[in-house]
Structures are given as structure tokens and as C-alpha cells.
Amino acid sequence: MGYRFSDLTDACQQDWRAYLEHDFVRGLGAGDLDEDAFRHYLQQDYLFLIQFARAYALAAYKSRDLTELRQAHDGLKTILDVELDLHLGYCRDWGITEEDLATLPEARATLAYTRYVLDAGSRGDLLDLRVALAPCLVGYGEIARWLNAQPFTVRGDANPYDAWITMYEGEPFQAAMHAERAWLDARLAEVTPARFDGLVRLFRDATRLEIDFWQMGLDRAD
Numbered sequence: 001m002g003y004r005f006s007d008l009t010d011a012c013q014q015d016w017r018a019y020l021e022h023d024f025v026r027g028l029g030a031g032d033l034d035e036d037a038f039r040h041y042l043q044q045d046y047l048f049l050i051q052f053a054r055a056y057a058l059a060a061y062k063s064r065d066l067t068e069l070r071q072a073h074d075g076l077k078t079i080l081d082v083e084l085d086l087h088l089g090y091c092r093d094w095g096i097t098e099e100d101l102a103t104l105p106e107a108r109a110t111l112a113y114t115r116y117v118l119d120a121g122s123r124g125d126l127l128d129l130r131v132a133l134a135p136c137l138v139g140y141g142e143i144a145r146w147l148n149a150q151p152f153t154v155r156g157d158a159n160p161y162d163a164w165i166t167m168y169e170g171e172p173f174q175a176a177m178h179a180e181r182a183w184l185d186a187r188l189a190e191v192t193p194a195r196f197d198g199l200v201r202l203f204r205d206a207t208r209l210e211i212d213f214w215q216m217g218l219d220r221a222d
């Protein structure tokens, strides 16, 4: 029997849970996250999304057929039309202008994570790249669902971060996440144990870099 996406998360369960249930995430759910930490995260996430849009363009380049090309195109559209659009509106609400964003220096955690994924994708094939991208796409979809199941999560106007949860629990993002899981399930079913071990390393590294990204927000680190 072949591998599935859940075998990747099972192989690094501790890091995966530390990412999904990070203190930053808990603060978003409870609504008591420090506002400066959120503002710092939002700004860096804008820079992050630009680099991840480039990674989906790389996925298009690495695609072998029309289906994969369309999936890369959908991934790029999800980032540009769903996340970045909402993100810019959200930044405006939080007093961050597009000029502020244009001149913003990248924090080390942003640099490390985005360049790691772009490098993994350049060196490897489409499966390497999409495994390195999976903590981002699948992770945020799962975080929104996990938050909704937690007793401490506050929804509605009483939580200043409610719109953030709404974006990731919404249909466009959840649908993109399910499509990605289905593609990864199909491709992982074909790989050898040695190939799977290499993919686990990529997935674990990217998951740890997601943890560092949350921590960068909490610490307001540059």
C-alpha cells in the first residue's frame, strides 16, 4: 500500500501540532493576541505571500501536463485573488498602507522560509515543491478548523482577528486545501520508502519554518 498526505503529518506529529497550536494561533482564536505582534506578522506575511506566489509560478514551470498547470494557476490565483486582496484590505484596516509595505525589509524568518521553499522547488521536481508548500496551504486550512473547535475561540465582533479566521475557513481556501491534499495523496501513493523519507525531511523543515514565522510575529523579530 502506498503513502498518503497524512503519513507526512504522522511522521512529524510533534512539529505539526506545535505549528497548528502555536501561542500566536491561540491568541488569534482567543482574540487577545498583542496588536503589535499581529501588525508585524501581517506586514511580513505580505512579503511572504509575494514569494509564495513566485513558488506557484515555479510549480507551473515544473508541471508535466495541463492538469498540473491548471493546479499551479489555481494556487497562484488563490494567493493573489483570495489571500493578497483580503490581506491588503486587512492591512489598511490595521493602519498599514501599500507604501509602507513596498519599502518593508524582509525579516530573517520570512527570508529563511520563502527561500527554502523556492530552493527546494528549484532543485527538486513538482512533488518536492508541492510537499514544501503543503504546510502553508494545508496548515492554515487546518488551523482555521482547529480554532473553530476550541472552547477558547471567540467569534464575531468581540474578536479583532475574526476576519482572519473567516478567510481561512472560507470555501475558496478550504477547497484549495482539499484539492491539494487529493493531489498529494495520489502522488505519494507511487513513491518508494527512500523517496518518502526525503519528502518527510522537506515537509518537516517547512513546518518548522512555519513555527519560526509565528514566533517572529510574537517576538516582533526582524
Ligand SMILES: Cc1ncc(CN)c(N)n1
Residues within 6 Å of the ligand: 045, 048, 049, 083, 135, 136, 137, 140, 210, 213
Ligand atoms: C507564513 C504563512 N504560511 C501560510 C499562509 C497561508 N497561505 C500564510 N498566509 N502565511
